Amino acid sequence: MGTWDIGPFDNDTAADFSYRVDEAPDGERADVLLAAFREVTGTGDEYLDADLAMEAIASAALLAAQCPGGEPVTTSYGPKKPLGVLPGELRPPAVAALDRILAADSELLELWEESGADEWKAGVLRLREVLTGA
Template sequence: MGTWDIGPFDNDMAADFSYRVDEAPSEKRAEVLRAAFREVTAIGDDDFLDSDVAVEAIASAALVAAQCPGGDPVTTSYGPKQPLPELPAELRPLAVAALDRVLGPDSELLELWEESDGEEWKAGIRKLRGVLAGADTH
């Protein structure tokens, strides 16, 4: 996996995922995001979470958070090019659960970031989680 920065779309897998989101019909884009969250959360805490699956969930979480109060817009050229419809609020707790799993035990992506300067990356994921969790209470 090519990674060039710490943002949700700053790696090859997330950029490819953006293309998949764009290719889905507008009314199916929320389902693409939901599937990314489910793929991560279906993996038990005692099972190994592959980094490719994790980065898609992070990219999905960033897209959901962008529509929440306090969320940052996705402006990178590696994100989806097509506008997303208003996403259902029920995606927020799914995104939070997926991010918790990415930062949990047996997460390949977490292990990879901890081998380098992962504190800034983890802070970004926690910020994203905070936006999603806070929006879920409104």
């Protein structure tokens, strides 16, 4: 995993995902985030690939940034173009994706558990808290 820190955009996959968000036409960037959430939740009981999880966490961070108590995404690895106001209907799929990432058969969770997941996991839970409290 090309990761340099625990933040939502502190890995190669999320940084690349930012470009996909930026390339989406205005008004369709929310659809890119929703697709990332659905890819994760659509895996059911199958083994969840780390790259899908990283994209969903980055998407959740972008959404949480617009919620009360959310932290702005200020990293240079995040999207450069404005997202516009994201619809509140994205919050339940985002929470479901985060729950799936923290469940069994999640490659990203396993990778972080091998290297000490406490701080990373706390960050994901903070995103979840912001999204459920909004």
